[in-house]
Amino acid sequence: MTTAAHGIWFTEKAGVAGSAFHMALGIWFDGDLDEAALAKACAAVIARHEALSTVFTAEGFAPAAEKVALTHAAFSPDRVSQELARPFDLGRGPLARFTLLRENPRRCLLLFTAHHLVFDGMSKDILINDLALAYNGNDLGPLAPLTAHTPAATQWSPPQGDVILPGLIRQPAAAEPGLANTFTVGLTPLEGVTRFEHVLAAIHLVLARYGNAGLPVAVGLSTRDSQHTGHIGLFVNELPVTVAPAVGSFREYALGLRSRLRELYQRRDVPLSLPGVRPTPSLTPISVGYRRRGPAPAFAGVDTEVQWALFAGSARNAMHVQIVDDGSELLVSLQHSPTAIDSASVTRIAAHLRHALAAAPERDVARLVIEPVPSEWNATERPYPAQVTVLSLVEEQARQRPDAIAIADTAGTVTYGQLQSLVTQRSQAMAAGSIVPLKMGRGLDAVVSMLAATHAGAAYLPVDPAYPVARQELILQDALSHPVDGEVAYVMYTSGSTGKPKGVAVPHRALANLLLGMAELLGSGPDDRWLNLTSLSFDISGLEIFLPLVTGGRLIIASEVSGQDGRAVNALIREHGVTHVQATPSGWRVLLESDLPPGLVALAGGEALPLDLARQLRARVARLFNVYGPTETTIWSSADEIPSDPEQITIGRPIANTQLHIVDEQGQSVPIGVPGELCIGGHGLANGYLGQPELTAERFISLDGQRVYRTGDLCVRLSDGRVAYLGRSDSQVKVRGHRVELGEIEQRLREHPQVTDAAVALRGEQLVGYVIPAAPADLKSHLAQTLPAAMIPSLFLDLDRLPLTPNGKLDRAALPAPAPRQAAPVKAAPTDEIAAFLKEIWQELLSIDEVGLDEDLFDLGGHSLTITRINGRIFQRYGIEVPLEIFFDTPTIAEIADYVREAR
Structure with a gap:
């Protein structure tokens, strides 16, 4: 064999x-x-x-x-x-x-x-x-006999990895009932390459544009030689061709693939060696089959039509691309499991492949647009006065309703007219072009100071009194050394990757655009009452404070003490008839557990909104919005109103005068359904970072002529135009060759009913899950339903709480390392004749002098052929055939011996 x-x-x-x-x-x-x-x-x-x-x-x-x-x-x-x-x-x-x-x-x-x-x-x-x-009446005659097959003397291992495809839900571990998306397409000859190489280059190019690098694509190569001519049989070896980055012209890309194929042809008789891989119908996520077909032979007296590539109904992997080439056009069949990748996405992939096949030879493949994003998805233009500021909007409300209550806090209430007077008085102590530190908590005094800074032509800088003194001093020292112009509304400090906070300078235009856009989205007006619950040093507090004031509503300010108590906050909501509340998902959990009043308009942002929490919250409130945006693009840049029974949580669509772009590493737009980095453009962009021009130039870039901010967030565009958040690009790790997004695992963990919160980190070569609280066995089973094995943590630790940064985000570096495992014991001697026999054949077949009873067969270099030989020896001696899954689930001498003893 x-x-x-x-x-x-x-x-x-x-x-x-x-x-x-x-x-x-x-x-x-x-x-x-x-x-x-x-x-x-x-x-x-x-x-x-x-x-x-x-x-x-x-x-x-x-x-x-x-x-x-x-x-x-x-x-x-x-x-x-x-x-x-x-x-x-x-x-x-x-x-x-x-x-x-x-x-x-x-x-x-x-x-x-x-x-x-x-x-x-x-x-x-x-x-x-x-x-x-x-x-037709001809005598076929006998065929020349074939010589015995000589096994290849060597083996080789291809690179392994996962695959990025639009709409891919999971990679099948076994063949599944499948569908075939079939289409025909013409092919213009490409000088210097064969038609097969041309087609394979187009497939590789599409995969490269999806973000796959080094992905092995299985290609069936013929092992026939002259003696096999005319013989029916299996004379093919499926070997992997790795996807190269999309660089150069299409002709150069195809020639590069041709060169790799020529190298691979020399190995077409050499079997793959993949120790420890469970048997699957395909050893790679993507496979390609190609056949050149000539005219069918004639059958006397009848007309014939041949169907060369009938689909037997089983999807062998994430996608198998079957191609029949008659010399003029291609019949392409994309075979897939609809439960692993949705059929609408496969239709989209077919369109991408058509674009690639039609690529001009000299076209730069890195700039080849295989699917343009519909322009209407970013058509968010809304007019507003060029010189508008939050202060001018509040002053307009003061003219219209001077006696209406503007703010209520623990000290009492003030009207719009009174607020305007207080602002004017406070501004006299501020200098134009300066940064005014506000080292205070929530309250009327803080709101007056913020508006007064604008009145004076200064910018305000919130400094949380709860910060460590050293951090406060670092922020003040940095900020006060950089004067600003009158365009800057405020400066907000965020954590920096170097450990030093960085100051984001936000202009008036950006803040006004955010407030007017959100007012339109939410329909907020004079009859609405907003709760200010967020610390001033968290930029989202600006929405809570200013949106009611620029729309004639009322601002209700929670005290620093009551804001920490869910029951006190809910009592405040009832007392003042609050209509709008904004909080992080963590904050919403506290409010829900403390008898949240029904009927609110709720905004959730600042961190990922778990699906289970969204369902609980949506059942309690009148309207729920999931909002998203970094400090550098002014509070929120997108929003999605959550339906009554959500199936998926997204960050939605861009707000007014905002554009969302999802790009690859080369800055090119990725197709729908393909992850990429989110870049945000539009009127919400900050000026940059105070005193850090290099960092500003690195994060605020030009994309097709538009200034955008690189968020560092991995996102994917859905087919309806909404955007789904996948996690931070810096939380992406490699595990056994597989690209793993830690945020996706965390999201799946949070969906478990016993998990309140979760985090995942790579510790050494193993994934470690941190949960509050749940049983590890339940979690592994839960994750196995939706994630491949490489994404399932090997260890779970229960924590009372997750470590957070000063801004309330997960501090992944502070997650505790698991206790080191104990050293392996000295190799024990076999306990009986069965274990001794297994040890003997283990050592013989693996060519190892000494094998321990508890050593993993695959760690020692075993593979499927080794299992077959071991099983054959066991059958010869004991008349017992060990099921293959036993070898994969318990691949040690001790455990196989246990099975044989029980089966005798």
């Missing part, structure tokens, strides 16, 4: 292949078909090709007990599907079948289905040619 055949047989034995290895073609006959001649032709083909009468067992191959015969049935699409998917018994056979399905007296379909163990792509040409010769 060849290595390729062994891999297929092993996968079938593991029960994960479905019909993924069924190969089929159909021949439509129109006219007076001679069924007797066709039956004789089918028998002649079977007689000529020994492979079609072969069965496979653990010991190798043998003749089938039952010969293939032509069967008849009435045609129906369902019958075709049934025939294609009907299982083969590898040990009994036959492994091929002919079925004649009659649609009407003059039209029928000859359906041939064979198992891949005895059939490959080239075999289809041989089969149909021999079938036509025999039908």
Whole structure:
């Protein structure tokens, strides 16, 4: 048995292949078909090709007990599907079948289905040619015998990794019921490369533009030589071609792939070595099959039409791309599982592939737009006065309603008229062009000072009195050394990656745009009452404070003491008839647990909103908005109103005069459904960082002529135009070659009903989960439902609370390291004859002098062929066949010995 055949047989034995290895073609006959001649032709083909009468067992191959015969049935699409998917018994056979399905007296379909163990792509040409010769009355004659197969002396391991595809939910671990998205497309010749290389380059280019780098794509390469001419059988080896970054012209990209293929051709007889990989129908997430087909041979007296690539209904991996090339156009079939990747996204991928196939040879592939974002998704223009400030908007309200109450706090209330007077008086002590530190908590005094700074032509700087003294001094020292102009409304300090806080200078225009845009979105007006619950040093407090004041509403300020108590906050909401409340998801949990009054308009932002919390909160409030935005783009840049029974939480669409762009590492727009970095443009952008021009130039860049801010957040655009937040780009790690987004794992953990909050960190080479609180066994099972094995933490730690930065964000670096594992004990001696026997064959097959009873077979270099040989020895000695899953779940001598003892 060849290595390729062994891999297929092993996968079938593991029960994960479905019909993924069924190969089929159909021949439509129109006219007076001679069924007797066709039956004789089918028998002649079977007689000529020994492979079609072969069965496979653990010991190798043998003749089938039952010969293939032509069967008849009435045609129906369902019958075709049934025939294609009907299982083969590898040990009994036959492994091929002919079925004649009659649609009407003059039209029928000859359906041939064979198992891949005895059939490959080239075999289809041989089969149909021999079938036509025999039908037309020719004697096929015998084939020259094949020499024995010599196994390759070496093995090699390809790079491993995951895959980025639009709409990909998960990578199937086994073949699943699938669908095929099929289309035809023309192909203009590309000088210097074959049509196959041209097509494969286009596929690789699309994958590269999705963000895949170094991803192995499996390509079936023929291992036939001169002696195999005319023989039906399995003469192919599936080997990986890695995706290269999208650079240079399309011609250069295709030539580079051609060069890699030429290197791979030298290894086409060399089997892959993938220790520890469970059997799957494909060893890579993406695979490609390509066949060049000429005109079909004639069958005397009837017209024929050949269906070369019938889909047997099982998706073998994330996506299999099957291509039939007739020399003028391509028939492309994207085979996938609709539960692993949604069909709408596959349709989109097909469109991307068409764009790539049509790429001009000299086009720069890094700038090739495979899917433009609809312009209306960023068409958010709203007019407003150029010189407007928050103060001018408040003053307009004071003119319209001077006696209306503007602010209420623990000290009492003030009207709009009184507020204007207080602001004017306070501004006299402030100098234009200066930064005014506000080292105070929430209250009327703080609001007056903020507006007074604008009146004086200064900028205000909130400094939280709760900060450590050293941090306060660092902020003040940095800020007061940098004068600002009259365009700056405020300066807000955020944490810096170097450990030093950085000051973000926000202009009046940006603040006014945020307030007017959110007022339009929320419909906030004079009858509404907003609660100021957030610390002044958190920029989102600006929305709570100013939005009611610029729309004629009333601001209710929670004291520093009551703001820490959920019951006190809820009492304040009831007492003042508050209509709008903004809080972080953590804050909303506290309020919900403290009998939150119903009927509010709620805004949740500042951190990811878990789906379970969104559902609880939405059931309690009148309207719920998930809002998103970094300090550098002025509080909020997007919002999404959450429906009554949400299935997914997104950050929604851009607010007024704001554009959201999702780009790859080259700054090019990524297609819908593909993750990328979110860049934000529009009127909300800050001027930059105080005294840090290099950092400003690094984070505020030009994108297609527009100034944008690079958020560092990974996001994905959905098909309806909304944007989903995936996590921080700096929280992306690599685990065993797989790209892992820690934020996605954390989100899945938070969806568990027993988890209040969660975090994940990479410690050494293992993922560690931190939860409050839950049972680790439940969590692993929960994650396994939606995440691949590489994304499931190997260890969970229960914490009372997660460590936070001064701004209330997760401090991943402060998560505790797990206790070191104890050193492995000295290798114990076998306890009985079974363990001694297993140790002996383990050491022999692995070529290792000493193997411990508890050492992992795969860590020692074992693979599927090793398992087969071990199992064969066990069967010979004890008459016991160990199920393959036992080897993968418990791959040690001690545990396999336990199974054998129990089975005897």
